Amino acid sequence: MNQSVESSIESIIKNFIDYSPENTLKNHDNDKAFDTPLVGFSRGDDPLYEAYKEYVGTFHWTPLEIFSRSFPLFEVSAEDLTIISWVLPQTEATKSDNRKETIYPSERWARARIFGEEVNVKLAKHVVATLQKAGFRAVAPSLLSPSFKWMTSERFSIASTWSERHAAYASGLGTFGLCDGLITARGKAMRCGSVVANIKIPVTKRPYHDHHAYCLFFSKGTCEKCIQRCPAGALTPTGHDKVKCRNYLLADTKNYVTSHFNFDGFGCGLCQTDVPCESKIPEKDTP
Numbered sequence: 391m392n393q394s395v396e397s398s399i400e401s402i403i404k405n406f407i408d409y410s411p412e413n414t415l416k417n418h419d420n421d422k423a424f425d426t427p428l429v430g431f432s433r434g435d436d437p438l439y440e441a442y443k444e445y446v447g448t449f450h451w452t453p454l455e456i457f458s459r460s461f462p463l464f465e466v467s468a469e470d471l472t473i474i475s476w477v478l479p480q481t482e483a484t485k486s487d488n489r490k491e492t493i494y495p496s497e498r499w500a501r502a503r504i505f506g507e508e509v510n511v512k513l514a515k516h517v518v519a520t521l522q523k524a525g526f527r528a529v530a531p532s533l534l535s536p537s538f539k540w541m542t543s544e545r546f547s548i549a550s551t552w553s554e555r556h557a558a559y560a561s562g563l564g565t566f567g568l569c570d571g572l573i574t575a576r577g578k579a580m581r582c583g584s585v586v587a588n589i590k591i592p593v594t595k596r597p598y599h600d601h602h603a604y605c606l607f608f609s610k611g612t613c614e615k616c617i618q619r620c621p622a623g624a625l626t627p628t629g630h631d632k633v634k635c636r637n638y639l640l641a642d643t644k645n646y647v648t649s650h651f652n653f654d655g656f657g658c659g660l661c662q663t664d665v666p667c668e669s670k671i672p673e674k675d676t677p
């Protein structure tokens with residue numbers, strides 16, 4: 391029996407991460423950068439994408455905007471587009487190393503931030519090329535589009551023209567935590583990516599109504615473990631100070647990673663490890 395389109399695309403993404411030698415931390419043992427991905431789908435005319443313009447900033451692209459910008463001569467409607475979103479969970483080895491850290495990232499975590507992101511880009515290229523071969527047009531808004539930009543946002547201070555976490559939220563893959571990370575079925579210690587294509591795929595049902603549904607701070611008023619883990623004072627009960635976080639990442643951790651691990655990189659992720667939402671949706675009775 392033929393696979394459905396959604397199963398075929400899911401297999402393309404999962405097989406790349408599970409079997410390609412490109413999925414590597416580029417360390418001595420050539421360890422895998424990521425575990426088996428989660429995959430979700432949303433439609434180009436999903437009202438959430440219009441709402442992001444209001445919530446994130448008017449510069450945030452709808453799927454139709456980035457698709458039309460990428461293929462200006464091809465006429466298409468928002469409803470003809472599908473957003474294919476994936477979550478790349480960090481491996482147990484990477485999470486375990488970072489759990490022990492309190493100020494700077496472990497080497498594996500920093501490698502996952504830099505070389506893992508290279509894997510994410512290669513996966514996006516693979517998905518786009520596979521779709522193109524099958525006759526579809528596809529673009530990876532943040533990972534491959536030359537138009538992608540970081541912008542200043544009134545609400546978030548720093549935001550971009552395409553948010554992978556917001557695409558994943560729309561595609562049923564998770565909800566936001568106090569620290570802004572997306573809590574998925576495989577937890578918050580992950581990276582994510584997406585492709586917009588003119589292909590019809592049934593959407594993934596969102597098993598939540600609230601964008602903070604899985605975070606214990608918002609659902610129960612408890613936890614705050616990510617606040618305690620942050621070495622930069624960038625997390626408080628009012629949320630995530632992106633400027634403090636970015637300054638810590640791009641100055642302090644960059645110096646540390648470059649001088650200790652012998653490659654040019656940065657990273658932190660302390661708020662993503664050794665917390666109840668690290669590797670799963672936390673149970674509501676978590677103390």
Ligand code: SF4
Pocket residue numbers: 567568569604605606607608612613614615616617665666667672
């Ligand atoms: S560590 Fe706790 S408060 Fe922070 S995002 Fe996770 S569940 Fe929410």
Ligand code: SF4
Pocket residue numbers: 569619620621622623624625630634635636638639658659660661662
């Ligand atoms: S990535 Fe690091 S600096 Fe940024 S919020 Fe998380 S723990 Fe704090």
